[in-house]
Amino acid sequence: MCCGMPFKSKGMFIQADEKQHDLLTELKSLSNHGQYPIIFDTSPCKSRLCEENENISTLKMYEPVAFISDILSDYLSFERLDETEMLHVTCSSRRMGLNEKMIALAKRCVNEVIVP
Numbered sequence: 278m279c280c281g282m283p284f285k286s287k288g289m290f291i292q293a294d295e296k297q298h299d300l301l302t303e304l305k306s307l308s309n310h311g312q313y314p315i316i317f318d319t320s321p322c323k324s325r326l327c328e329e330n331e332n333i334s335t336l337k338m339y340e341p342v343a344f345i346s347d348i349l350s351d352y353l354s355f356e357r358l359d360e361t362e363m364l365h366v367t368c369s370s371r372r373m374g375l376n377e378k379m380i381a382l383a384k385r386c387v388n389e390v391i392v393p
Contacts, residue, residue, distance in 0.1 A: 278303055280325040301326060304336060311335035316344050324369035342370065346378040355385040363391045 281296035304326075308315055314337040317323040323340045326333060339347070364383055366376050376392075383390040 280322040282321055282325045285325070297326065297328075301333065301336075304338075308336060311337055313337075314339060314344075314348075316340070320367055320373065320375065321369040324373055327373065340370075340373075340375075342375045342379045342382060343373075346382055350382070350385075357385065358387050360387045361389040361391060362387045363393065366392060 278300045279296045280300055281293035284290075284296060285293035304315055305311075307313075317338065317340045320340040320342070323338055326338065345353075362383055364379060366379055370376065370379065380390055380392060
């Protein structure tokens with residue numbers, strides 16, 4: 278299934294909205310209307326679904342940064358390496374307010390984090 282972003286980016290707005298609606302309908306069913314969390318492998322897909330605010334209020338949706346930061350970090354051991362890492366925070370991650378969470382997670386793993 279698809280969030281509809283590829284269609285929206287090509288100007289196919291009707292098809293994008295149909296894909297978004299179909300995915301949200303399926304996710305509501307699979308998550309038992311929010312009883313089980315949903316984890317996306319990419320931030321842009323979650324961001325696209327968040328554009329439909331009234332239809333996602335009961336769903337607990339995460340992308341990797343928020344899931345690790347909010348759920349997993351209490352159960353993980355982090356070993357900071359003496360390295361420098363550069364992060365590219367996607368536009369959709371920034372729109373969802375994940376910039377600081379991503380930087381904080383990276384700082385748990387390496388000594389220096391650069392965000393261009």
